[in-house]
Amino acid sequence: MPDPSVSPLPSLSEHRVDWPDRAVASLVWLVALLVTGSLLWIVGDLARHGAPELSWSFLTDSPRDAGRAGGILPVVVSTLMILGICLAVSLPMDVGTAIFLAEFTRTGGLLAHFVRRSLDVLAGVPSIVFGLFGNAFFSIYLGMGFSILSGGLTLACMVLPILIRSTEEGFRSVPDEYRKAAAALGLSQPATLWQILLPVATPGLVVGLILGVGRALAETAALLFTSGYVARMPSSVLDSGRTLSIHIYDLAMNVPGGESNAYTTALVLITLLLMINVLTFWIADRWLHRGITHR
Amino acid sequence: MSRQWSEHLLLWTLRGLAMVAGCIILLIGAFLAVESVPALREVGLGRFFSDTSWHPSGGVEAGSFNFAPMAAGTLAVTSGAVLLATPLGIGSALFCHFYAPRGLGVAFRRLVELLAGIPSVVYGIWGLVVLIPLIRQWQPPGQSLLAGILVLTIMILPTVALLTESSLRAVPRSYLQGAAALGLSRWATVWGVVLPAARSGIVTAVLLATGRAIGETMAVLMVMGNIVQVPTSVFDPVRALTANIALEMGYAMDAHRSALFVSGLMLLAMVVVLVAMSVWASERSRYA
Incomplete structure (x- = not known):
C-alpha cells in the first residue's frame, strides 16, 4: 500500500470504507424491508383468509344470517349508488372551481386565496367529523334521514378537495399558446373553455376522479351516521344502505363469526381499489406525460 | 345571447361554484358549533376536564362528562x-x-x-x-x-x-x-x-x-x-x-349528543x- 504522505491524491485502490454511510445504508435497507414486509403481510393475510370464500355467488347473493352467510349484492348496489350521488354532485363543483382557480384568478385574488385555503383545511378534516356534519346537516337539518342520498352528499364534500387539486393541475398544464391562439382567433371565453382548454385538461380531471373514487370507496366513518347500516337492497336513494367498508366493519366488530365474510368483502374492496390504482398509473403514464402536441 | 353577457354569466357561475366549495368548511364549522352550544352552555367547558368520569347519558345534572x-x-x-x-x-x-x-x-x-x-x-x-x-x-x-x-x-x-x-x-x-x-x-x-x-x-x-x-x-x-x-x-x-x-x-341524545359534537x-x-x-x-x- 503506498504511503499517503507521499502521494497527495488518494488512489482508488486505497479507497476507505465509509462506515457511517454503510451503517445508514443498512438501516435504510432495513426500513425498506420492514415496510415491504408489512404490506406483503397485510395483503397476503387478506388473500389467504378471503380467497376461499370468494365466488361469483358471493357477489350476486344477498347476505343471510346477519352477513355470516350469503353474499354482498345489496351492499355492492348501495355502494355504487352512494358513489354515483357523490360524483354527480362533486364533479360539476370540481370542474367549475378548478376552472375558476386555474383560469380566472390572478395571484393575490382574495376569493381565490380564500377558496384555496378552505380547501386545504377541508382536505385535512377527519372523516368522523364529516360524519358528524353530515348527520347534523343532511340527515337532520335537511331531513334526509339515514339515507344513501345523505351519505353520498357527505362523501361529495369529502372528495371535493382531491378532485379540485388534480383538475386544477390539469388546467395549469395547458400551454399558454393555446389561450393566446384562441384569443387571436377571436373565440369567446366560453368557447375557449369548452373546445380548447377542457379537452386538453381532461387527463387531470380523470386522475382526480379516480383518486376521489378510491377515497370514497375506502370511507367508513363518515357514512356510519349518514347512510347507515341497513343491508337490504335499497329501493330508492332515500333508503338507508351500507357500503362495502361499513359491511366489513360491521361483520368484524358486531357479528360474532363474521370475520370470514368480512375478509372476503375486504378482498373484493381491495381488488376494486387495486384496479383503480393501476388505472390511475396507466392514465398518468400514457396520457399525462405524452406531449399534447402529439394529439 | 350577446357575447359579453355570456362571458359575464360564465364568470359569475364559476365564482359562485368556487364560493360554494370554499364555504363548505365554514358550514361544517358552523354546524358543529351550533350542535355544541347546548353542551357548552349547560355543562360548561370546565366539566369536560374536571368531572369524575365519562357517563354522559345521565343528562346534564346526573351525567358526568370527562373527556x-x-x-x-x-x-x-x-x-x-x-x-x-x-x-x-x-x-x-x-x-x-x-x-x-x-x-x-x-x-x-x-x-x-x-x-x-x-x-x-x-x-x-x-x-x-x-x-x-x-x-x-x-x-x-x-x-x-x-x-x-x-x-x-x-x-x-x-x-x-x-x-x-x-x-x-x-x-x-x-x-x-x-x-x-x-x-x-x-x-x-x-x-x-x-x-x-x-x-x-x-x-x-x-x-x-x-x-x-x-x-x-x-x-x-x-x-x-x-x-x-x-x-x-x-x-x-x-x-x-x-x-x-x-x-x-x-x-346519544340531548346533552350527550351535544358533548360528542364538542x-x-x-x-x-x-x-x-x-x-x-x-x-x-x-x-x-x-x-x-
Whole structure:
C-alpha cells in the first residue's frame, strides 16, 4: 500500500470504507424491508383468509344470517349508488372551481386565496367529523334521514378537495399558446373553455376522479351516521344502505363469526381499489406525460 | 345571447361554484358549533376536564362528562405513531432516492402508494385478526394502545414517506453536484446538504401525518379495546376521541349528543391548527 504522505491524491485502490454511510445504508435497507414486509403481510393475510370464500355467488347473493352467510349484492348496489350521488354532485363543483382557480384568478385574488385555503383545511378534516356534519346537516337539518342520498352528499364534500387539486393541475398544464391562439382567433371565453382548454385538461380531471373514487370507496366513518347500516337492497336513494367498508366493519366488530365474510368483502374492496390504482398509473403514464402536441 | 353577457354569466357561475366549495368548511364549522352550544352552555367547558368520569347519558345534572381519558388516549396513540412513522417514513424516502438501485426505488415508491390506498377498515380487520392475538400471547388482553400505535404507524407512514420523497426530489440538482464536487460521501451529502434543504417539506409531511393520525377512526376503534381510561402502559386498552364518537353517536341524545359534537369541534380545531402550521412551513420555504 503506498504511503499517503507521499502521494497527495488518494488512489482508488486505497479507497476507505465509509462506515457511517454503510451503517445508514443498512438501516435504510432495513426500513425498506420492514415496510415491504408489512404490506406483503397485510395483503397476503387478506388473500389467504378471503380467497376461499370468494365466488361469483358471493357477489350476486344477498347476505343471510346477519352477513355470516350469503353474499354482498345489496351492499355492492348501495355502494355504487352512494358513489354515483357523490360524483354527480362533486364533479360539476370540481370542474367549475378548478376552472375558476386555474383560469380566472390572478395571484393575490382574495376569493381565490380564500377558496384555496378552505380547501386545504377541508382536505385535512377527519372523516368522523364529516360524519358528524353530515348527520347534523343532511340527515337532520335537511331531513334526509339515514339515507344513501345523505351519505353520498357527505362523501361529495369529502372528495371535493382531491378532485379540485388534480383538475386544477390539469388546467395549469395547458400551454399558454393555446389561450393566446384562441384569443387571436377571436373565440369567446366560453368557447375557449369548452373546445380548447377542457379537452386538453381532461387527463387531470380523470386522475382526480379516480383518486376521489378510491377515497370514497375506502370511507367508513363518515357514512356510519349518514347512510347507515341497513343491508337490504335499497329501493330508492332515500333508503338507508351500507357500503362495502361499513359491511366489513360491521361483520368484524358486531357479528360474532363474521370475520370470514368480512375478509372476503375486504378482498373484493381491495381488488376494486387495486384496479383503480393501476388505472390511475396507466392514465398518468400514457396520457399525462405524452406531449399534447402529439394529439 | 350577446357575447359579453355570456362571458359575464360564465364568470359569475364559476365564482359562485368556487364560493360554494370554499364555504363548505365554514358550514361544517358552523354546524358543529351550533350542535355544541347546548353542551357548552349547560355543562360548561370546565366539566369536560374536571368531572369524575365519562357517563354522559345521565343528562346534564346526573351525567358526568370527562373527556380527559379519551383526549389522553388520542394524544398517546398519535404521538406513538408519529414518533415511529417519522424515522421510518424518512428512511423510506431516502431509500427511494439515494440508497435503492434505480428500478427498485421506483417499485418501492409504488408499493408505498399502494399502502396509502388501503382503507382504514382493512387495516382495522388485519389488526383485529392478526395483530391482537399476537400481542395477547405476549401481554393480555391484546386490544391495546400498542396495537393502535402499530396499526396507525403503518397507516401514516405513506403520508410521511411520499411527501418527504417529493421534497427530496425538489432539492436543486446543483446542490448535489456541489456536494459531489466537494467529494462528500453519500451519507455526508444526505445529512449535510439534502435533509437541511428539504427540512420544511419534511416538517409539512410530519404535520399532515399527525393530522391524519388524530382523525383516524376505524382502525383505532377496531384495535384499541375502547375502555375509557388514562393509559398507564402500552398494553392498556384505551379509547380515542374519534372512536368515542363512532361508538356513541348511534344512541346519544340531548346533552350527550351535544358533548360528542364538542369533541368533534375539538378534533376540527386541532386539524385546523396543524394545517395552518403546515401551510406556514411550506410558504416560509418558498420565500426563503
